[in-house]
Amino acid sequence: MKFFIDTASLKEIQEAQDLGVLDGVTTNPSLMAKEGIGGDQNVKDHYKAICKIVDGDVSAEVISTDYEGMIREGEELVKLSDQIVVKIPMIRDGVKAIRYFSERGIKTNCTLVFSAGQALLAAKAGATYVSPFIGRLDDVSTDGLILIEDIRTIYDNYGYETQILAASVRHSMHILSCAKLGADVMTGPLSAILSLLNHPLTDIGLAKFLADHAKVNK
Ligand code: G3P
Numbered sequence: 001m002k003f004f005i006d007t008a009s010l011k012e013i014q015e016a017q018d019l020g021v022l023d024g025v026t027t028n029p030s031l032m033a034k035e036g037i038g039g040d041q042n043v044k045d046h047y048k049a050i051c052k053i054v055d056g057d058v059s060a061e062v063i064s065t066d067y068e069g070m071i072r073e074g075e076e077l078v079k080l081s082d083q084i085v086v087k088i089p090m091i092r093d094g095v096k097a098i099r100y101f102s103e104r105g106i107k108t109n110c111t112l113v114f115s116a117g118q119a120l121l122a123a124k125a126g127a128t129y130v131s132p133f134i135g136r137l138d139d140v141s142t143d144g145l146i147l148i149e150d151i152r153t154i155y156d157n158y159g160y161e162t163q164i165l166a167a168s169v170r171h172s173m174h175i176l177s178c179a180k181l182g183a184d185v186m187t188g189p190l191s192a193i194l195s196l197l198n199h200p201l202t203d204i205g206l207a208k209f210l211a212d213h214a215k216v217n218k
Contacts, residue, residue, distance in 0.1 A: 002185040003022060003186060004186070005189070006026045008027045009035055012190045013025055013053050019193070023054075024058060026087070027050070027059060032046070056083065059087040060085070065089070070086075071101075074101055089110075094110065098110055107129075127162045129162065130165060131166075134166055137168075145174075148181045164183045164185070165186070169187060174192065
């Protein structure tokens with residue numbers, strides 16, 4: 001399973017990279033705004049800075065909602081680095097734009113996916129990644145993991161190569177459940193990745209090892 005970090009914070013991206021388990025980065029306009037990144041050139045410079053920290057794919061989201069605008073923005077974004085994946089919302093013009101980019105060998109991430117039907121359309125359009133938002137489904141009392149399971153079944157039935165990028169991941173159980181269900185990638189905050197480390201028996205065991213070592217090494 002690939003681990004992407006879902007943030008525009010260079011500090012957190014560097015921390016995840018230093019841990020040695022990072023495969024890529026996803027961003028969105030809200031995450032860029034949270035870091036105070038605005039203005040065309042600042043946004044582009046920020047994506048370049050992210051690409052310098054990680055080796056893998058970096059999703060950069062278009063702001064336009066019309067076909068021509070998405071193509072124009074996406075073509076500008078991919079000039080920044082060959083790591084850039086054009087992130088496109090699941091709307092009618094978005095599906096057309098995904099087809100356009102996929103025919104030209106440009107990677108895409110279809111975002112804001114909340115149903116298996118949307119995921120099927122994204123795969124048919126040739127998306128590299130599809131991003132079902134599991135946390136936001138959980139927020140409205142709908143089991144986001146069932147969506148991951150359904151998409152896995154559909155993609156396997158027909159051999160679609162679109163990778164399932166479980167997004168809006170909030171905690172370690174989301175990551176584990178997505179791994180069990182066969183999501184190809186998960187993207188979440190640094191806190192969710194780090195929470196995989198935690199087990200009280202590890203802490204208790206390490207404290208005892210160190211205490212025993214200290215007894216005979218005074
Ligand atoms: O990758 C999608 C993600 O940014 C949404 O996460 O926590 O805002 O629902 P969240």
